Amino acid sequence: xxxxxxxxxxxxxxxxxxxxxxxxxxxxxxxxxxxxxxxxxxxxxxxxxxxxxxxxxxxxxxxxxxxxxxxxxxxxxxxxxxxxxxxxxxxxxxxxxxxxxxxxxxxxxxxxxxxxxxxxxxxxxxxxxxxxxxxxxxxxxxxxxxxxxxxxxxxxxxxxxxxxxxxxxxxxxxxxxxxxxxxxxxxxxxxxxxxxxxxxxxxxxxxxxxxxxxxxxxxxxxxxxxxxxxxxxxxxxxxxxxxxxxxxxxxxxxxxxxxxxxxxxxxxxxxxxxxxxxxxxxxxxxxxxxxxxxxxxxxxxxxxxxxxxxxxxxxxxxxxxxxxxxxxx
Amino acid sequence: xxxxxxxxxxxxxxxxxxxxxxxxxxxxxxxxxxxxxxxxxxxxxxxxxxxxxxxxxxxxxxxxxxxxxxxxxxxxxxxxxxxxxxxxxxxxxxxxxxxxxxxxxxxxxxxxxxxxxxxxxxxxxxxxxxxxxxxxxxxxxxxxxxxxxxxxxxxxxxxxxxxxxxxxxxxxxxxxxxxxxxxxxxxxxxxxxxxxxxxxxxxxxxxxxxxxxxxxxxxxxxxxxxxxxxxxxxxxxxxxxxxxxxxxxxxxxxxxxxx
Numbered sequence: 001x002x003x004x005x006x007x008x009x010x011x012x013x014x015x016x017x018x019x020x021x022x023x024x025x026x027x028x029x030x031x032x033x034x035x036x037x038x039x040x041x042x043x044x045x046x047x048x049x050x051x052x053x054x055x056x057x058x059x060x061x062x063x064x065x066x067x068x069x070x071x072x073x074x075x076x077x078x079x080x081x082x083x084x085x086x087x088x089x090x091x092x093x094x095x096x097x098x099x100x101x102x103x104x105x106x107x108x109x110x111x112x113x114x115x116x117x118x119x120x121x122x123x124x125x126x127x128x129x130x131x132x133x134x135x136x137x138x139x140x141x142x143x144x145x146x147x148x149x150x151x152x153x154x155x156x157x158x159x160x161x162x163x164x165x166x167x168x169x170x171x172x173x174x175x176x177x178x179x180x181x182x183x184x185x186x187x188x189x190x191x192x193x194x195x196x197x198x199x200x201x202x203x204x205x206x207x208x209x210x211x212x213x214x215x216x217x218x219x220x221x222x223x224x225x226x227x228x229x230x231x232x233x234x235x236x237x238x239x240x241x242x243x244x245x246x247x248x249x250x251x252x253x254x255x256x257x258x259x260x261x262x263x264x265x266x267x268x269x270x271x272x273x274x275x276x277x278x279x280x281x282x283x284x285x286x287x288x289x290x291x292x293x294x295x296x297x298x299x300x301x302x303x304x305x306x307x308x309x310x311x312x313x314x315x316x317x318x319x320x321x322x323x324x325x326x327x328x329x
Numbered sequence: 330x331x332x333x334x335x336x337x338x339x340x341x342x343x344x345x346x347x348x349x350x351x352x353x354x355x356x357x358x359x360x361x362x363x364x365x366x367x368x369x370x371x372x373x374x375x376x377x378x379x380x381x382x383x384x385x386x387x388x389x390x391x392x393x394x395x396x397x398x399x400x401x402x403x404x405x406x407x408x409x410x411x412x413x414x415x416x417x418x419x420x421x422x423x424x425x426x427x428x429x430x431x432x433x434x435x436x437x438x439x440x441x442x443x444x445x446x447x448x449x450x451x452x453x454x455x456x457x458x459x460x461x462x463x464x465x466x467x468x469x470x471x472x473x474x475x476x477x478x479x480x481x482x483x484x485x486x487x488x489x490x491x492x493x494x495x496x497x498x499x500x501x502x503x504x505x506x507x508x509x510x511x512x513x514x515x516x517x518x519x520x521x522x523x524x525x526x527x528x529x530x531x532x533x534x535x536x537x538x539x540x541x542x543x544x545x546x547x548x549x550x551x552x553x554x555x556x557x558x559x560x561x562x563x564x565x566x567x568x569x570x571x572x573x574x575x576x577x578x579x580x581x582x583x584x585x586x587x588x
Contacts, residue, residue, distance in 0.1 A: 001527075010465025068580065071492070071494070072470070073487070075466075076464070076465075076466060079461075091548070100470075100487065102337055102456050103453060104467070104469055106454075107420070107453075107454035107455075107456075107457035107458045107461070108457050108458065108460070108461045108467075110454075111421060111424060111458040111460070111461040111462060112420070112461055114549070115421075115549055116420075116421060116548070116549030117420065117421075117550070118452060118550060119451075119452035119453065119454055120451075120452070121452050126474065134553060135465070137552055138558060139552075139555070140449070141402070142558065143557065143558055144555050144556060144557050144558055145555070145556050145557075145558055146551050146552045146554070147554040148550050148551070148552055148553070149550065149551055149552075149553045151550075151551055152549060152551050153549045154362045166565070210473075217389075243372035244505060246505070247362065247366075247426075247506065247507075249506065249509070253470065253486065253505050254486075259451060260446060260451055268359070268583070268584070279451075279482060289583070295570060302568055303562055304562060307569075307579060307582075307583060308567075308568035308569070309568065309569055309571055309579070310569070310570045310571060311570060312571065315571060316571055316576070319571075319576050319578065320576075321578070323576070323580050324584075
């Protein structure tokens with residue numbers, strides 16, 4: 001029987017939406033083509049998540065209990081151990097979430113296994129003639145879809161893009177086998193070499209209901225005060241921006257919205273001074289209502305916005321602040 | 330003691346679309362912006378600790394004039410790995426070729442710096458695969474690099490944590506932004522000097538590997554179909570030109586239900 005390894009994650013015992021999507025795709029492969037689903041969980045405090053996994057349709061569960069420092073960085077020897085483990089399992093397909101952990105881990109594992117890896121895939125296609133799984137992802141700055149084949153090696157490896165959808169997962173019919181492989185994968189570490197410092201301010205771009213997006217139209221870092229004030233008046237809307245603003249060090253890295261940053265799923269997105277590059281648009285395509293403010297009436301963001309306001313972004317922001325009851329700045 | 334920086338020359342696809350003739354030259358290419366930020370880190374380390382800086386690029390021969398421009402940023406050696414047999418490399422074959430180049434010619438490096446991903450493919454796989462090819466550790470999202478008693482002390486951001494590591498061995502770091510309080514602009518003198526400097530060209534033969542293991546033949550993935558993506562056009566009404574009266578009405582529509 002063909003095997004499918006899925007590397008999934010949880011938050012407080014509940015699968016992340018990215019993991020739910022992978023479980024859903026895996027169950028489709030099982031149902032239609034008879035794949036055996038092997039779930040691999042490498043996390044801290046996974047007990048309740050494993051209990052949850054027992055209730056849905058997976059065939060085997062392998063788990064690695066990480067501590068805080070393992071989670072952040074895998075040592076080279078630990079990656080070698082993981083590669084040995086995967087060689088033994090010998091799966092046809094291996095998928096992982098598109099989290100920062102697997103975006104680093106999977107290229108290393110794929111290189112060691114001498115196989116192909118497709119990054120940030122949105123879907124798969126089953127090739128009936130060859131019986132192979134091909135992966136689908138966007139290319140050329142989000143302007144086209146490509147179907148990619150891993151044609152001469154196994155497993156077909158891919159990281160799967162999060163789409164924040166809702167998935168009805170099949171309940172399990174048989175009790176899955178559960179294996180603890182922590183000792184097999186992890187080394188006892190000299191923890192002196194790694195120090196964890198204060199937590200960064202966490203920014204919930206992907207969970208906020210209202211997001212303010214800033215583009216290159218912003219003049220200076222000090223102008224952020226204006227938009228922070230607007231954010232407070234909009235129920236503490238999250239503030240994000242384009243890659244240019246990260247490069248100009250006006251916003252920190254974790255505020256980047258777009259194909260190389262965070263995908264947002266807000267109810268309302270207000271884009272100030274954003275031209276609308278395909279990379280940025282990919283980040284906001286799941287937003288329910290897009291409002292664009294730009295002084296260029298031909299800015300391409302207007303084609304994809306629900307409401308377009310042609311005007312100076314500062315004037316519009318000041319107007320909104322006044323309207324919402326704040327004083328003009 | 331030197332630092333290697335990987336700099337990719339990416340193609341300007343929009344420019345290509347607009348062109349009618351096939352005279353595409355190096356003007357169609359530019360340095361991947363985040364790779365230049367990796368270069369800024371290297372130049373800062375050069376200034377602080379006296380490292381030499383070598384850039385390596387892999388691409389067609391017409392990228393040569395772009396690669397030469399890297400001298401204007403103050404790099405000591407600029408190398409271009411170019412060969413027809415390397416064309417069509419996927420991330421695996423690219424990492425393998427760069428790994429062999431470094432192993433054969435630049436194995437005494439202290440650190441390799443890369444941008445986290447390129448504008449054209451955005452996979453972000455090559456740096457970590459390259460680290461695997463060379464058997465070194467790799468760290469992402471670097472915010473600080475210091476040299477202390479023959480060790481590198483690197484600080485990186487991982488999810489919501491900031492982590493400081495001390496690394497005795499060689500290492501590879503990827504960056505998403507340049508060093509704070511340091512800007513690496515081309516200097517006039519370096520721009521003039523760069524014109525007389527030569528880019529070192531190496532080919533796949535110099536890698537001392539068989540043709541079957543590099544380029545398209547050495548790749549494990551291939552694109553089997555491409556189709557254009559159609560964006561959802563949401564437009565329901567004309568843009569409004571900003572005025573207080575119009576905005577008042579719009580604000581109610583936009584925010585009325587949400588607040």
